[in-house]
Amino acid sequence: MKVTINDVAHHAGVSIKTVSRVMNNEPSVRKDTVDKVQAAIAELQYQPNAAARNLASSRSFSIGYIYDNPNAYYVIDMQRGLLDACRKHGYELIIHPTNAKSPDIVQEVLELVRQSRLAGLVLTPPFSEMPHIASALETIGVPFVRIISGSTPSPKLSNCVLIDDFTAAFKITNHLLELGHTDIAFLCGDEEHSSSGERLAGYQAALAKRGIAANAKFIVPGSYSFESGVQGAKKLMELSKKPTAIFACNDEIAAGALFSARLMHIAIPQQLAIAGFENSPFSRQTWPPLTTAHQPNVTIAQQAAELLFRHTKPNASKTLSDKQPVFIPELLVRESTAIN
Amino acid sequence: MKVTINDVAHHAGVSIKTVSRVMNNEPSVRKDTVDKVQAAIAELQYQPNAAARNLASSRSFSIGYIYDNPNAYYVIDMQRGLLDACRKHGYELIIHPTNAKSPDIVQEVLELVRQSRLAGLVLTPPFSEMPHIASALETIGVPFVRIISGSTPSPKLSNCVLIDDFTAAFKITNHLLELGHTDIAFLCGDEEHSSSGERLAGYQAALAKRGIAANAKFIVPGSYSFESGVQGAKKLMELSKKPTAIFACNDEIAAGALFSARLMHIAIPQQLAIAGFENSPFSRQTWPPLTTAHQPNVTIAQQAAELLFRHTKPNASKTLSDKQPVFIPELLVRESTAIN
DNA sequence: TAAATACCTGACAAAGTTGTCTAAATAGCG
DNA sequence: CGCTATTTAGACAACTTTGTCAGGTATTTA
Structure with a gap:
């Protein structure tokens, strides 16, 4: 037996x-x-016998995934990708949803590492962007990989998987411009997520390239939530000069904006075009379906885990190139921005 | 240190x-x-030291959660509840998404138990309703808890958490009846999920109680997916005698039906009332928001884990009543079924 | 008060693997 | 062919906890 x-x-x-x-x-x-x-x-x-191995070698065969993301689809995709990689390498995945805003979050993370004796960690925003977490992990010498917004690999970001939100946002904005829109508003995500900033920058760059002056009123702060989209769109449509298109920082915000537009009896896309970001399943399930940027989260997670294992496994073959993966989400045009 | x-x-x-x-x-x-x-x-x-404990006692401190559910919100909620209980009892959760229709699924489950040396398992539909999985687990003597549809506890279901889909579906149908609808259609979920059958039975019972004859054309087979709702509603609205209300087996199907209605320019709820089931977040994010039945998934998962730990921990206090929890989802009325 | 009983505690081996160190085997070289 | 240098293999302790069992300490009863 x-x-x-x-x-x-x-x-x-x-x-x-x-x-x-x-x-x-x-x-x-x-x-x-x-x-x-x-x-x-x-x-x-x-x-x-994993237990015996752990005990004798005092290294473990589990990695942790810490997250605080209200977007269930995103989390499930990440888990999927991480699990794929874990199965391949014989590791186990310890998931740890928690509250990023908790005052002793660093303590909590260190506790988790200690308790579950983690061999490494994968961090997604907002954790991947919290410097005190990174430095705490470095101090105790636990390898970790961060998934963050960015376009240019650098030695400083050696343990990162980059997502080029800037370029993707640029492309979406450009798509709206090509449809003839010039009054394009932007609904921001959480300020502490750099993805929101990057996407905003991409949006602004696209406008600037066309020589369109920025309208401060068209940039609405918010958070990555449906509710934020509802409020944001409401605010925009109450302006004396209304935008003809809205670029929302993610699909959830976009869905909220869509909802809000319905409440105000605004026809989409005839009176208002709306674009999201992420290609989460419900971007296909709104009416009309949302134009968005596809982010291959499962693949991203796999790569992140592979990167982590390279740091974790002492004798792994180092033949794989150590260059940082950079993902550029792809434009997906759907009916919410069809030509009017 | x-x-x-x-x-x-x-x-x-x-x-x-x-x-x-x-x-x-x-x-x-x-x-x-x-x-x-x-x-x-x-x-x-x-x-x-968990590893040493495992090794010495040859029992482990992790439980597994096996699932195959396209509904990310459901899965996340389940994980949340299971993790809460695990943290409380010092256990770890091993998540295992997989394909329930795989031919050697039993083998895969047994392999997982062996590989990760699981102390127990939590099963949700469809796994909780597969008799060959239950018997395989009984054979190897691994405790497990099933979350299934049902209303009456019985010794045979001693390791089950029951969800009274029948009663909840009865209530939803009744709500539609009270609004004055008599031509109410039902969009089924996957046949192999008993929840679909239970909900159908509740729907039928409510109609029967009002003396309304069943219309076979109003019962549309399908699956728990958005797409299925789209197709189902289309089929219904092409009937010569159309229903004035649709009760969908879950929110995702209901959202699909809503989408479909939009395509056909049918006003909701004026021309057609739509109700879902589950109270998943997007039931609040459709336009109009969906009437549904609230299923407290986090709590359900917690209870399931607690039940499992009672079987897992040899010396745990048995003072807690061993009676099976039965959850009855509550009716939540929203705009998709407002009085017309 | 002594004996019997129940209850509580500790010494030691055991779990299955890895780390360390030493011994053996092989290859290279003159 | 014999010697050294190097690579490869094995014996034994170690990792931290639990199971077993023997022994010790209260408590009760005669």
Whole structure:
């Protein structure tokens, strides 16, 4: 029933320690010995005992994913990608939803690392953008990977997966401009998420390139929530000079704006074009469906985990290029911005 | 830095084993000894080493949650509830999204249990309704808790948390009847989910009680997806005799029906009332917001985990009543079924 | 007060793996 | 062919906790 390393060693005609060496990709094992051992492992369907491994080596085989994101679709996609990578490498994923605004969040994270003896962490916004969390993790020497907004890899961001929100936002704004809109408003996400700032910058850059003067009233602060979209659109449509298009910082805000427009009996897209960001499932389920930018979250998460494992596994092959992945979300045009 | 059981024992002036006994709620420890040990544990902030515990006791401190549900909000809520309970009891949660229709799903589940050495499992539909999974788990002796549709506790369902879909569906249908509707259609969810059948039965019972003859064309088979709602509503509105109200098996289907109605330029709720089920966040974000039944998923998940821990922990206090929890989702009236 | 009983505690081995250190095998070189 | 240098393999302790069982300490009863 239960196959131990002993059985494998016996079966392969080597010592326990040699099997252990093979398991951990340690050097100094002859090629044919490795083959012999791997054959035995396969034949006996040996599963190493994680607890014993943890105990003896005092390293663990789980990574943590800390998040505070009201967007369930985003979280599920991230989990999916992380789990894919974990399964591939024989790790386990410890999920930890929590409140980023909690005053002792750093303490909580350190506690989690200690308690669950994590080999590493994956951080998404807002955690990936909190310098005190990064420095605390560096202090205790736990590897971590951050998923953040950015377009240019740099040594300082060596443990980051970058998402080029700027370029994607530029493209969306450009799409609206090409439809003939010039009065384009922007509904911001949470200020503490740099993605919101990056997207705003992309929007502004696109306008500037066309020589359109910025209208401060068209930039509405808010948060990544449906409710924020509802309020933001309401505010915009009460202006004496109304925008003809709204670019919302994510799909949820866009859906809120859409909702708000319905309340005010504004026809979409005839009277007002609305674009979102993220391509979350409900961007397809609003009426009309939302133009948005597709963010491949599952793939992003996979890459993040792979990057983490490179730091985590001492003997992993370093052949994979260490260059930072940069993802540029793609424009997806749907009916909410059709030509009017 | 690292506090071991040894330090605690020393600090409390007892043997290592006694500390262990206290940790595990074992009997035969005098009250004041317990207090002494607990004081020492608290003072030193001792964190037991999970790996060593697993190894020595060959039991583990993680439970698994297996799911295959496209509804991200549902999954996130379940995770939240399970995690709450896990944190409280010092367990870890291993999430395992997978494909319920995979031919060797039983094998996969058993593999997961073995690999991650799970102390127990929580199953939601469709897994909770697959008899071969339950029997496989019983065979290998792993405790598990199922969240299923049902209204009457019974010894056979001793490890179940019940959700009374029948009664909730009855209430929703009744609400539509009270608004004056008599031509009420029903959009089914997946056939293999018993919740769909229960909700259908509740709908039928409510109609029958009013003496309204069932119209077979008003019952549309489908699945728990937005797309299914789109198709189902289309089919219904193409009938020569159209319904004036639609009760969809969940919010996602209802949102699809709403979408479909928009396509066909049908005013909601004036020409057609639509009700959903579940109170997922987007039932508030459609236009108009959906009448639905609120299912307290976080609480349900917590209870499920608590039930599981009662089977998992050998020395836990059995004082808690062992009666099965039954949840009846509550009617939530919103604009999609306002009086016309 | 002594004996019997119940209750409580501790010494030691055990769990399955890895780290360390030493011994053996092999290769290279003269 | 023999010696050294280097690579490879194995013996044994270590990691931290729990299970077993023997022994010790209260408590009760005669």
